[in-house]
Amino acid sequence: MGAGHAHRLYRHGHSPVHALPPHTKLAATFAFVVVVVSTPREAMWAFALYAVLLATVAYKARVPAAFLLKRLLIEIPFVAFAVLMPFVAEGERVDALGLSLSVNGLWGAWNVLAKGTLGVAASVLLASTTELRELLLGLQRLKLPPLLVQIASFMIRYGDVITDEMRRMRIARESRGFEARGVRHWGVLAKSAGALFIRSYERGERVHLAMVSRGYAGSMPVIDEVTASRAQWSYALALPFAALVVCLLGWTL
Amino acid sequence: MHVPDGFINAPVSAVTGVVAAGAIAVSLRGARRELDEKTAPLAGLVAAFIFAVQMLNFPVAAGTSGHLLGGALAAILVGPFTGVLCVSVVLLMQGILFADGGLTALGVNITDMAIVTTVVSYAVFRGLVKVLPRKKRSITVAAFVSALLSVPAAAVAFTLIYALGGTTDVPITKVATAMIGVHVLIGIGEATITALTVGAVIAVRPDLVYGARGLQQRLKLRVGGELVDAPAPAAVPVAARTSRRRVWAVGLVTSLVLAGFVSFYASASPDGLEKVAKDQGIDQNTKKHHTEDSPLAGYGVKDISDARISGGLAGVIGVGVTVVAGTGIFWAVRRRRTSDVSPSQVA
Numbered sequence: 001m002g003a004g005h006a007h008r009l010y011r012h013g014h015s016p017v018h019a020l021p022p023h024t025k026l027a028a029t030f031a032f033v034v035v036v037v038s039t040p041r042e043a044m045w046a047f048a049l050y051a052v053l054l055a056t057v058a059y060k061a062r063v064p065a066a067f068l069l070k071r072l073l074i075e076i077p078f079v080a081f082a083v084l085m086p087f088v089a090e091g092e093r094v095d096a097l098g099l100s101l102s103v104n105g106l107w108g109a110w111n112v113l114a115k116g117t118l119g120v121a122a123s124v125l126l127a128s129t130t131e132l133r134e135l136l137l138g139l140q141r142l143k144l145p146p147l148l149v150q151i152a153s154f155m156i157r158y159g160d161v162i163t164d165e166m167r168r169m170r171i172a173r174e175s176r177g178f179e180a181r182g183v184r185h186w187g188v189l190a191k192s193a194g195a196l197f198i199r200s201y202e203r204g205e206r207v208h209l210a211m212v213s214r215g216y217a218g219s220m221p222v223i224d225e226v227t228a229s230r231a232q233w234s235y236a237l238a239l240p241f242a243a244l245v246v247c248l249l250g251w252t253l
Numbered sequence: 254m255h256v257p258d259g260f261i262n263a264p265v266s267a268v269t270g271v272v273a274a275g276a277i278a279v280s281l282r283g284a285r286r287e288l289d290e291k292t293a294p295l296a297g298l299v300a301a302f303i304f305a306v307q308m309l310n311f312p313v314a315a316g317t318s319g320h321l322l323g324g325a326l327a328a329i330l331v332g333p334f335t336g337v338l339c340v341s342v343v344l345l346m347q348g349i350l351f352a353d354g355g356l357t358a359l360g361v362n363i364t365d366m367a368i369v370t371t372v373v374s375y376a377v378f379r380g381l382v383k384v385l386p387r388k389k390r391s392i393t394v395a396a397f398v399s400a401l402l403s404v405p406a407a408a409v410a411f412t413l414i415y416a417l418g419g420t421t422d423v424p425i426t427k428v429a430t431a432m433i434g435v436h437v438l439i440g441i442g443e444a445t446i447t448a449l450t451v452g453a454v455i456a457v458r459p460d461l462v463y464g465a466r467g468l469q470q471r472l473k474l475r476v477g478g479e480l481v482d483a484p485a486p487a488a489v490p491v492a493a494r495t496s497r498r499r500v501w502a503v504g505l506v507t508s509l510v511l512a513g514f515v516s517f518y519a520s521a522s523p524d525g526l527e528k529v530a531k532d533q534g535i536d537q538n539t540k541k542h543h544t545e546d547s548p549l550a551g552y553g554v555k556d557i558s559d560a561r562i563s564g565g566l567a568g569v570i571g572v573g574v575t576v577v578a579g580t581g582i583f584w585a586v587r588r589r590r591t592s593d594v595s596p597s598q599v600a
Contacts, residue, residue, distance in 0.1 A: 009350055026349075033356045038263050041420075074352055078257050089423045108421025115259025116355065123352035135349065147281050147292060152342050154297020155304065162298070162305040180312050183445075190446055193306050193321070194453025197299075197330060201461055204298035208291045218290045 011128040016235070017061035018129050021228040022138025024236035029126045031240035035247045036118045041111040043250035047118065053242055054121050061129045071124045075116055082116075085109040132156050137226050150220060154207070162200055169196065255347070256362055256411075258355030265418025270360030276368045277341055283334030292335075299331050300339040304346075311446060319442045324370025324407070325378075325400035326447045330454065332463040333375040340367035361414055369410040374403035378464055392465045393452045400447035404440035408432040 017025075039046050058068055089105025130138070136156065140149045169192050180189055208216075228236075261269075284292050303323040310318040323343075327336035341363050347353040354362045377399040385391035412429045419428075455462055472483035 030356055033258055034263075037259050037266070037355075037357045071352070075257065078255075078260075085421055085423065088427055089421055105421060105423070108423070111420050112257060112259050116257035119258030119355045119357070120352040123349060123356060127350045127352070132350070145278070145281055147285070148277065148338070148342065150293035151297045151300060151338060152346060154294055155300035155342055155346060158298055158301045159304050162301045163308065166305050166309065180310075182312055186311055186445060187449055189309060189311055190449030191453040193309060193446070193450045194457070196306065197302055197450070197454055198458050198461065200298045200302035200305075201295065204295040205291075207294040207298065211294065216290075220293075 009127045010131055011063060011067065013062055013129070015061045015129070017057060017125075020232055020236050021141075021226050022130050022134040023141035023226065024228050024233050025126055025130055026135070026138045026142060028236040028239050029122050031237070032122055032243050033119050035240055035243040036122075037115055039115075039247045039250050041107055041114070043253065044110075044114075046246050046250040047114040049246045050118050050243060051121075053239060053246075054118065054125065057125055057239060061125065063125065063128055067128070068121065068124060071128070072117065072120055075120050078116060079113065082109040082112045085112070134226075137222075140222075141226055146219060153220075154204075158200075158203070158207075161203075162196065165199060166192075166196055255344075255354030256358040256365070258357050260355070260420060261358060261361050261414060262418040262420055263357070265414060266357050266360055268360075269364045269414060273341070273360045273363035273368065276337060277363070280334040280337040280341075284332075284338050287332055287334060296331075296335050296338050296342075299327065299335065300342045303327055303339050304343050307343075311442065313442070319439065321446050321450075322366065322370065322404065322407075322439075322443055324366060325374035325396070325403045325443065326450060328371040328375040329378055329396050329399070329447070329451055329464040330462055333371055335463075336371045336375070337367050340371060365407050365411050365414065370403040370407045373406040374399040375464075377402050382464065382467070387468060389455055389459070389465070389468065392455060392462070392468070393448050396451040396464070397444045397448035401440050401444035404436045404443050405433055408436035 036047075036050055039050075058065070085108045086101040086105035087099075089102040089108060094101055094103055094106075127135075133153075136149055136153045139152070140146060173188070173192065178185075178188060180186075284296060288295055303326075306321055306326075307323055308320065310320055312318045324336070324340055327339050330336075331339065344354065344362050344367060345359065348356055348359050348362070378395045381395035381398055382391065385395060409429075409432075412425065412432050415428055416425045419425075451462065451464075455465060459465055459468065473480045474483045475481075
């Protein structure tokens with residue numbers, strides 16, 4: 001408990017982006033991604049403009065470029081998939097560097113890479129400027145079913161506890177000389193997973209009893225109601241509106 | 254298998270989003286019926302478990318390793334409704350926090366990985382448990398088979414979604430072979446791990462396994478040196494059901510909207526399978542369907558020239574006919590069943 005309670009995805013700061021109410025940020029991010037996805041892939045310059053928009057947000061939020069780029073590494077698996085596309089897609093083919101590539105596949109790969117990267121960057125910015133608890137409050141403000149938000153909040157709250165429990169089990173296994181090397185060791189790992197399930201479920205029961213003994217009757221009390229002024233909304237929605245202008249230009253030009 | 258942004262086009266993403274939202278609404282209702290006010294903490298902790306267990310690496314050989322997807326495991330351990338909820342929440346949080354899977358592709362991801370895997374695996378599991386002898390071992394066997402089928406089923410669902418709204422012109426047969434081929438292999442690993450894990454839980458706390466609820470031994474009391482069945486605990490009052498009429502009305506309106514309105518956008522180009530058939534020349538030797546001359550042939554209404562309006566109208570009429578036929582069969586079956594029962598009650 002000595003460490004900070006903020007999650008490692010969050011980057012503490014006092015920028016204007018950090019100060020925005022969470023539901024405006026969530027709405028803005030979602031609208032931005034929708035606009036990006038509906039841009040025609042032939043308008044390559046539009047995606048460059050989107051990247052500039054996101055870079056501006058990152059600058060305002062004082063998120064360093066290295067931090068952002070490191071978090072972008074999560075998309076490597078589907079980059080591999082995108083690289084395959086020009087080889088397997090059909091249609092007209094061009095020869096480049098001695099390889100026969102499909103034009104359509106090249107467009108497809110570009111499409112997925114550009115839109116996917118922008119989407120990931122937008123989510124990374126959202127997660128690094130919004131605290132987890134605020135994010136959940138924002139989801140509730142955006143009228144997600146309260147039960148779903150509660151489940152999500154329990155998952156977030158206990159996710160690290162359960163992961164730590166799993167880590168302790170691994171250390172216990174390793175300190176007894178166990179090393180998983182192949183399929184023959186799956187039995188032991190699966191038994192750990194089973195034990196982890198029982199511990200998680202029983203912890204859930206204990207948490208429920210503790211909640212009941214503190215007067216829980218089906219809904220969580222909301223202490224800090226988040227509200228957003230018109231100025232905050234317009235500040236947050238500046239991003240998707242700028243993107244929308246770019247998108248419309250992309251369709252007409 | 255997380256689908257990124259821009260992989261599936263916007264209309265299909267929107268439709269899968271609607272499907273996912275509907276399924277989550279149904280599961281919220283179902284989970285509350287099963288778990289009552291315990292839903293939030295228990296489902297939350299199970300979601301955290303699924304999230305953690307996805308990080309548990311199972312070494313295969315020579316440096317490669319796999320991990321569990323968890324749909325089948327969740328369905329068997331906590332039931333289909335709570336299972337769908339847990340996996341959906343995991344996907345939602347992965348999308349928002351970890352940027353794993355696109356925000357606009359959330360509908361696709363939830364439909365594919367939470368709904369299809371859970372529903373398919375639970376249906377297979379239930380069916381097998383009914384057929385197999387009532388033993389602990391058959392629960393493990395059923396878990397193996399259901400997890401084995403659930404992963405390729407998700408691959409098939411993904412291929413279908415891709416055929417409807419893929420943004421790249423990769424031939425659908427290639428996508429299908431690659432996806433299903435790879436996922437049959439992944440399915441074997443998933444099945445082994447799921448079966449072993451379910452077996453481990455059953456060995457310690459069989460009462461926690463939702464899928465094994467019918468297996469519990471009745472409590473026996475020794476009264477005067479003889480074993481007697483303990484009196485069954487008082488039945489828990491079932492929460493009041495919401496009126497079936499409303500669910501029915503919502504379903505009908507949704508399918509009408511989908512058939513009449515959304516098909517505007519869907520029917521503009523031939524679907525992937527038809528296209529593949531045409532490309533490969535498969536359709537040259539298909540015989541004419543015997544309803545070719547019917548007024549609704551080819552999903553369009555005769556004598557209406559605008560292809561989109563005619564397609565939409567055909568959709569609406571189709572839904573109407575299906576509803577009438579389905580209701581008719583349902584009524585007939587129910588009538589027969591009640592008439593079967595009544596004589597025995599009289600006697």
